[in-house]
Amino acid sequence: MRVLILGGDGYLGWPTAMHLSEAGHDVAVVDNFLRRQMSIELGAGSLTPIQSLHERITAWKEVSGKEIELFVGDIADGQFVDEVFTNFRPESIVHYGEQPSAPYSMIDRRHAVSTQVNNVVGTLNVLYAIRDITPEAHLVKLGTMGEYGTPNIDIEEGFIEINHNGRTDTLPFPKMPGSMYHLSKVHDSHNIHFACRIWGVKATDLNQGVVYGIRTPETDLDERLCTRFDYDEVLGTALNRFCVQAVVGYPLTVYGKGGQTRGFLNIVDTMQCIKLAVENPATEGEYRVFNQFTEQWSVNQLAELVAKVGERAGINVVIEKVNDPRIEAEEHYYNATHTKLLELGLHPNLLTEDVVEHLIETIKRYKDRILLGPIAPKTRWDPR
Amino acid sequence: MRVLILGGDGYLGWPTAMHLSEAGHDVAVVDNFLRRQMSIELGAGSLTPIQSLHERITAWKEVSGKEIELFVGDIADGQFVDEVFTNFRPESIVHYGEQPSAPYSMIDRRHAVSTQVNNVVGTLNVLYAIRDITPEAHLVKLGTMGEYGTPNIDIEEGFIEINHNGRTDTLPFPKMPGSMYHLSKVHDSHNIHFACRIWGVKATDLNQGVVYGIRTPETDLDERLCTRFDYDEVLGTALNRFCVQAVVGYPLTVYGKGGQTRGFLNIVDTMQCIKLAVENPATEGEYRVFNQFTEQWSVNQLAELVAKVGERAGINVVIEKVNDPRIEAEEHYYNATHTKLLELGLHPNLLTEDVVEHLIETIKRYKDRILLGPIAPKTRWDPR
Numbered sequence A, B: 001m002r003v004l005i006l007g008g009d010g011y012l013g014w015p016t017a018m019h020l021s022e023a024g025h026d027v028a029v030v031d032n033f034l035r036r037q038m039s040i041e042l043g044a045g046s047l048t049p050i051q052s053l054h055e056r057i058t059a060w061k062e063v064s065g066k067e068i069e070l071f072v073g074d075i076a077d078g079q080f081v082d083e084v085f086t087n088f089r090p091e092s093i094v095h096y097g098e099q100p101s102a103p104y105s106m107i108d109r110r111h112a113v114s115t116q117v118n119n120v121v122g123t124l125n126v127l128y129a130i131r132d133i134t135p136e137a138h139l140v141k142l143g144t145m146g147e148y149g150t151p152n153i154d155i156e157e158g159f160i161e162i163n164h165n166g167r168t169d170t171l172p173f174p175k176m177p178g179s180m181y182h183l184s185k186v187h188d189s190h191n192i193h194f195a196c197r198i199w200g201v202k203a204t205d206l207n208q209g210v211v212y213g214i215r216t217p218e219t220d221l222d223e224r225l226c227t228r229f230d231y232d233e234v235l236g237t238a239l240n241r242f243c244v245q246a247v248v249g250y251p252l253t254v255y256g257k258g259g260q261t262r263g264f265l266n267i268v269d270t271m272q273c274i275k276l277a278v279e280n281p282a283t284e285g286e287y288r289v290f291n292q293f294t295e296q297w298s299v300n301q302l303a304e305l306v307a308k309v310g311e312r313a314g315i316n317v318v319i320e321k322v323n324d325p326r327i328e329a330e331e332h333y334y335n336a337t338h339t340k341l342l343e344l345g346l347h348p349n350l351l352t353e354d355v356v357e358h359l360i361e362t363i364k365r366y367k368d369r370i371l372l373g374p375i376a377p378k379t380r381w382d383p384r
Helices: A013-022 A034-042 A053-064 A078-088 A109-132 A180-199 A238-248 A267-279 A299-312 A340-344 A353-365 B013-022 B034-042 B053-064 B078-088 B109-132 B180-199 B238-248 B267-279 B299-312 B340-344 B353-365
Strands: A002-006 A026-031 A068-072 A092-095 A138-144 A159-164 A167-172 A202-208 A210-212 A252-255 A261-266 A287-292 A295-298 A319-322 B002-006 B026-031 B068-072 B092-095 B138-144 B159-164 B167-172 B202-208 B210-212 B252-255 B261-266 B287-292 B295-298 B319-322
Touching: A002 A013, A002 A078, A013 A026, A013 A053, A013 A068, A013 A092, A013 A267, A026 A053, A026 A078, A053 A068, A068 A078, A078 A109, A078 B109, A092 A109, A092 A267, A109 A138, A109 A180, A109 B078, A109 B109, A109 B180, A138 A180, A138 A267, A159 B159, A167 A180, A180 A202, A180 A287, A180 B109, A180 B180, A202 A267, A210 A238, A210 A267, A238 A252, A238 A299, A238 A353, A252 A299, A261 A267, A261 A287, A267 A287, A267 A340, A287 A340, A295 A299, A299 A319, A299 A353, B002 B013, B002 B078, B013 B026, B013 B053, B013 B068, B013 B092, B013 B267, B026 B053, B026 B078, B053 B068, B068 B078, B078 B109, B092 B109, B092 B267, B109 B138, B109 B180, B138 B180, B138 B267, B167 B180, B180 B202, B180 B287, B202 B267, B210 B238, B210 B267, B238 B252, B238 B299, B238 B353, B252 B299, B261 B267, B261 B287, B267 B287, B267 B340, B287 B340, B295 B299, B299 B319, B299 B353
Parallel strands: A002 A026, A002 A092, A026 A068, A092 A138, A138 A202, A202 A287, A210 A261, A252 A319, B002 B026, B002 B092, B026 B068, B092 B138, B138 B202, B202 B287, B210 B261, B252 B319
Antiparallel strands: A159 A167, A261 A295, B159 B167, B261 B295
């Protein structure tokens, strides 16, 4: 299948490109290097010594014998998107091409506006390109579990049957996102749903949990193929950040009470999920939502797990509860359905002490590259 | 109260400015004349001979003795918004400052993108200006009943209590908007709700129905104070358009089966509702949603009403069912709650034969100004 990966230079985009290429698909990647630019802006860096996208593609050719096509440009530019679609004629589009950080979107107004414009306009351009150039193509869009927020009822996969005043309808699950970034994903979801209803676009909206991990079967083939790994307060996610903090002897920074519970998954399961979604496309006009995670963890549970593994490895890990820079429920009910990907064949790789140990071992290899400055939480949801 | 009206040159914005000024409030208006520009782009025009905003303000001073302050600029420009807020220090912001047409947003990708960017960025800029400059100010934001779409259950005012798997929560009412414009209003609603939850902003989101009518107590004082009245396929709304079609002997263009049912209200009731919302503000952190309409009508019922009144006035009115250029349910359940504004004191002016007759009489006065070209429906939801 001809698969176009938007954001193919990112943490997940690059491993996905290799994984689908390895599986025999014709893969092309699009990127404007926004994530590398953000990293420069923040004075942060990838733990792993990532190569340029051009070099990655060359290395992948050497290692696997397979070609990945490259389009450099910004999907917020409609003309560029049309050129890519006309050239490559994708059958499947995996859309990671968005500003992916909640704290980044909360820095100030400028970052909030640029996040929402970048993400919403890019996705609109892709929807119109599908409608007008490749109407049979299937959109696999990365959303986030954060679109739902933390309601006091079970979270369903995209839709919920509501009984009200004696009548019944199945409607989009209500959204209570927690940052300007999460809001942009909610806007995308509404726009994509509309395109499916009105134009018959085929779409899968993947509400992904928090991804952890650093290695996939393909990144392991050659160090030049490694993916980026962020551990700073803006771009790093909870478990990845904790493991880096443990390695450098920095206290694990638990925000607030630490009862915040979210869905989590291993990066190798992201690879599985994307492949399953691509190879089992939605039908004409179908707007399909999968909750993409394998298990729920609270921040406290994660910190305790990392501390336990650290001790085993002879590291003295301190857990420090800091004032939550975010405004969010620090203790809440959380129970989200996630059966649709399992039904398609997902075999979860759950989070165990061994997995954390393995992650810490990999981080240790790059210990000298870790910058301490960008680790401490600075970006506050209400800076007043 | 110091009331800032964004979009103060529009169909509703200008009468609102006068109405609140007359009521004793200190009023300032902001506009970038987007609506006039759209009208030029479409080769359409206002039925009524509207004056420039500068002349309107001068005439209002002459007629009422009251000042309205003017800021010309684009609220998508954050620096301009900050200057206005710093200068005027509003206590209440009535936000009409958006691209208001569904068909306009569906012309093509460029119009879809510009609609969403314009509306979302303008509202984000206003939210940040409230947070940082006038945190006590109350935002009165114009949304639309079209945010809900046509679900098969009763529509509530913004929120719905959901019982699910033995638990209960009150959550935002699910949204199924029917155009790129309606989607932009859904995006705004999510962004505003977030600002209330996170920063304590006070907001009232008015999900307004379709407004009809041409005269208010203030526009009647002097012809220079008249408001714009659009009747073309892009900017005109159902009843206004039908009355103009009746006057020029053009068939009433009912789209599809005509069972499309919506909430409607008279322009004089919009004035009442805005005044009630402004004078009874939301509290700190409150995100309040009112469904702003007085009664439900189907398109067929409206066409029949206009035909009946036309006959009485000696006009031969023909109703013509044309292929629906939109993609929407043409027959559906529709029952939307609208009690909160009544509880605040709204006295509805319902749609009667006399009201239609009065509207037709006013239109006749300007009959020579009507352009026939822009009346026929051209903008299709799926142009393929």
